[in-house]
Each structure stands twice: as C-alpha cells, then as structure tokens.
Amino acid sequence: xxxxxxxxxxxxxxxxxxxSALGLGPAWVVLVQLIVAAAVVxxxxxxxxxxxxxxxxxxxxxxxxxxxxxxVGWQGTIQTIADxxxxxxxxxxxxxxxDRGIYFWAPVVTFVAALAVYVTIPFGKGLIVRDxxxxxxxxxxxxxxxxxxxLMAGWSSNNKYALLGGFRSAAQxxxxxxxxxxxxxxxxxxxxxxxxxxxVAQQQKFYQWYIWRQPLGFLIYLVAATAECNRTPFDLPEAxxxxxxxxxxxxxxxxxxxxxxxxxxxxxxxxxVATTLFFGGWNGxxxxxxxxxxIKTLLGVFVLMWFRWTYPRLRVDQLMSFAWKFLLPLAFINxxxxxxxxxxxxx
Amino acid sequence: xxxxxAAVAVFLGLGVGFVLIxxxxxxxxxxxxxxxxxxxxxxCGESPFGPAWIQFNVRFYIFALIFxxxxxxxxxxxxxxxxxxxxxxxxFVEMLVFIAILIFGLAYAWRKGVLKWY
Numbered sequence: 001x002x003x004x005x006x007x008x009x010x011x012x013x014x015x016x017x018x019x020s021a022l023g024l025g026p027a028w029v030v031l032v033q034l035i036v037a038a039a040v041v042x043x044x045x046x047x048x049x050x051x052x053x054x055x056x057x058x059x060x061x062x063x064x065x066x067x068x069x070x071x072v073g074w075q076g077t078i079q080t081i082a083d084x085x086x087x088x089x090x091x092x093x094x095x096x097x098x099d100r101g102i103y104f105w106a107p108v109v110t111f112v113a114a115l116a117v118y119v120t121i122p123f124g125k126g127l128i129v130r131d132x133x134x135x136x137x138x139x140x141x142x143x144x145x146x147x148x149x150x151l152m153a154g155w156s157s158n159n160k161y162a163l164l165g166g167f168r169s170a171a172q173x174x175x176x177x178x179x180x181x182x183x184x185x186x187x188x189x190x191x192x193x194x195x196x197x198x199x200v201a202q203q204q205k206f207y208q209w210y211i212w213r214q215p216l217g218f219l220i221y222l223v224a225a226t227a228e229c230n231r232t233p234f235d236l237p238e239a240x241x242x243x244x245x246x247x248x249x250x251x252x253x254x255x256x257x258x259x260x261x262x263x264x265x266x267x268x269x270x271x272x273v274a275t276t277l278f279f280g281g282w283n284g285x286x287x288x289x290x291x292x293x294x295i296k297t298l299l300g301v302f303v304l305m306w307f308r309w310t311y312p313r314l315r316v317d318q319l320m321s322f323a324w325k326f327l328l329p330l331a332f333i334n335x336x337x338x339x340x341x342x343x344x345x346x347x
Numbered sequence: 348x349x350x351x352x353a354a355v356a357v358f359l360g361l362g363v364g365f366v367l368i369x370x371x372x373x374x375x376x377x378x379x380x381x382x383x384x385x386x387x388x389x390x391c392g393e394s395p396f397g398p399a400w401i402q403f404n405v406r407f408y409i410f411a412l413i414f415x416x417x418x419x420x421x422x423x424x425x426x427x428x429x430x431x432x433x434x435x436x437x438x439f440v441e442m443l444v445f446i447a448i449l450i451f452g453l454a455y456a457w458r459k460g461v462l463k464w465y
Contacts, residue, residue, distance in 0.1 A: 030350050030353065031353065031357070034350075034353060034354050034357040035357055035361070037354075038354075038357050038358050038361040039361065041358075042361060042362070042365055088369075088372065088373050088376055088377070089373075089376050089377050089378075090373075090377055091377050091378050091379060091380065092373060092374065092377055092379070093381070093385055093386065094381075094386070095386050095387065096383070096386040096387065107366065108363055108366045108367070111362060111365075111366050112359055112362035112363055112366070115358060115362040115365075116355065116358045116359055116362060118358070119354050119355055119358050129354055129358075130350070130351050130354040130355075132351050132354075132355075133351075137425055138355075160401050163401060164401075167403075167404075167407050170407075171407055171410050171411070174410065174411060174414045175410060175414065177414065177418065178414060178417040178418060178421060181418070181421040182421060182424070185421065185424045185425060185428045186428075188425065188428040188429060189428045189431045189432075192429055192430075192431070192432055193429065194425070194429065253373055253377055254369055254370055254372075254373035254377075255370070258366060258369070316464060317463070317464035320410070320462070320464045321462065321463075321464070324413070324453070324457075324462045325457065325462060328417070328453065329450070329453075332446055332450065335424070335446070336443065336446075339431065339439050339442070339443075340439075342431065342432060343436060343439055346432065
C-alpha cells in the first residue's frame, strides 16, 4: 500500500551510505539520521498546528452557527499562515520590570516540552523515531515539564494577574497529572509493557483494542487530559474573562505564539496517546497505517474541541475538588477492578 | 540504548534551536519602539498598584505536596503494573495495602479541610 516505512528505510540507508562515503563512523550515521528524523517531526508538528488552528476556528464557528474564516484561501485555510506572518511582525514588547532571563526562556521550555514527546509517538507502521522501552512513562514525564514553563512565565512577568494565572494553571495541571497517570497504569496492567510500539502491536484486531477492557480508564484519561491541556471546561487559568490572559498576559508577538503552538501540540499529543493506548494506534484495514493514525487522532482532537463549546467552565474550587475528591478515587477503583479482573480471568 | 537518549537529546536541541531561530527572525522583522507606558505592567488599564510579587498562598504549597506524594506512588505503581500478570495474588494484595495507606492519607487531608479551595 502507501506505507511510508519503506520510504523511511530508503532515506535511512541513503544517509548511511552518504555518511560512510565521507569516511565518518556509525555514530555519525545515527546522529544524522536522528537529526533528519527530528527535522521531519518538527515540520510535521508545525503543519499539524497550522491545520489544528484553522480547524479549531472552523469547528468553533460551526458549533456557534456561523462560518468561521472564509476569505483567506479556500474556506479560510491560509488564515493560519496569515496570522503566523502577522504575529512574526508584532513588536516584542518586554515590560520594564520582568525577570529577563526567565522571561526569555519560559516559552522555550514550554515549546520544547511539548515537542520532545514526539520521539516515541507511533505515527504509523515503522514510523516511530525511537521506540523507547519506557515509552509511555517518558511521555507522561515530559508533559509534566510544561508546568515549569507555566510557572516561569507567570513568575517572571512581574504582573499579579500573570502570577496568579501561572499558579492556578500549575496547580490545575499538577492535580490532573495524577489521575491521568493512574488511568495509564490501568492500561499498562493489561499491556505488560511501556513501549508505545508494542502497545500498538497488541491491538491489531478491532476486539483487541484496550477501550473495550478499560472503558473507565479511558473516561478518566479523557477528562484528565482535557484539564492537562487547559481546555474548557477546565480553562479557568487562561480564560479571557478571568485573569486577563493568565500567565501569558505580558507576552506579545512570537513569544506568545510559542505558548499557543505548545498548547495545540499538547492537544494533539494527548489525542495521539489516547489513540495509541485505547484505540489501536495505527491499526486498521484498507487505508495505510499513518492515515488511520491521523483519522483517529484528529477525531480525538475534535472531541476536545466539542467539549469546549458544550460545557460551561468550572470554577477553580470545583476544578480542584473534582480532581482530588472524584477522579483520583475513581482512578484507584479502576486499578483495583483491573487487578481483580486480570486475576480472576487468569485463574 | 544510548541512541535512544541521543534521540531525545537531538529533539531537545532541535526544539530549542527552532524556537531561538524563530525569535531571531521575529526580532529582525518586528519594529522596536519601547516607551515607558507600553512597557508598564498590565493591570486592566490602571496604573499598577503595589508590588507584583504578591504573597504566595499556602494552599498552592499543600496541593503541590499532595501531588508529590501521589506522583511518587504512581512511580511505584508502574513497575508493579508491568510485572502484574506474572505475579500472584500476594502482589495484588500487597499493592492494595500500599494504595490503602496512601488513600488513608488522602482521606485525612480531606477531613482536615485541606483539599478545599476557597
């Protein structure tokens, strides 16, 4: 079929041959292959964010009975590029009393944390940069790094609202991290492996998808992941009518764009992880594997966007109570039930 | 194995490089006309009142503390989960006891009113 793994192999062998012809050792070959792979993933991530921003605007518009961007390109598809070019030209206003070093590095940390996850996301058959043997644990750890970026942004801005927004964002992300990790533990009990490639390989048939065996785990993961992305109904820290713009109040131009990019990348990551863990990853008949992956992940992102225009926003105390008093006990119950289920089923 | 983490290092390096290049590009293209009013702290149009680094409310600290406890517990749960199917009932009960101890901690915090956000 139109599988891309042969193309990947050809490019990899090409690099191998090229670097060996230059007389450099195998370590250099691996390095160049990794750089090329990282560049491809970066370009892919940029294109995905471009698409998602346009899609978010169209989907939001349709949910609100209006049309969304229509003028710039067919159905407004070039709108995002136009906006990116505009943001590029905006003045980078750095307020007078910010903590310059931290202020500069906060968007970098947030974006790099959002990007570094893509080392081990299985985009298709043979299309995974490195199938790390600690796959899903690595992903959970790296997504927690965004908290550092948030706190850096909030603190360095020298603005009460940004600081409060940063604290609240961090408290929210950190509170929902635990139920999300516990929901993943439920799946890991079934898969017996942390490696993303192997988890996908175990779900080749439709009835083998882990969603059937972990419905509660999936629901907990979905809710916790929505909160992780700071999306409505959990978007109090960055809602426009609340603390101005939350932790990004004092950021303008391209620096703001980096936070924005990181947010959309996180949405895609969360949907991609849900696809891999619960919906069989890139498995599926007829279509090539990467097409199935994209379809399932984009459906997941659509559900996240759907939530935004369906549910009202939760208050900050409701948010925190929900995480600690409801989701966390539920996640533990899920683990206990899964454990019991496996034990009964095995014996 | 080394190449696994070389992959991560390359991604981190490329990510940082991409952001820095974009910032450089933005700096070259964008205008720069700072004036004191533009650079003042944003406080919904008013002049800023008081220092920005307000007192840190203790409830953030408490939530962070509880998060650390449960995150370490999650780290302990991962190897157990991976090996779960080859261990017996004993492992399950033992982990149940571990989780129960931590849930008692959560219940204590709950009763003490510490999980309330005013």
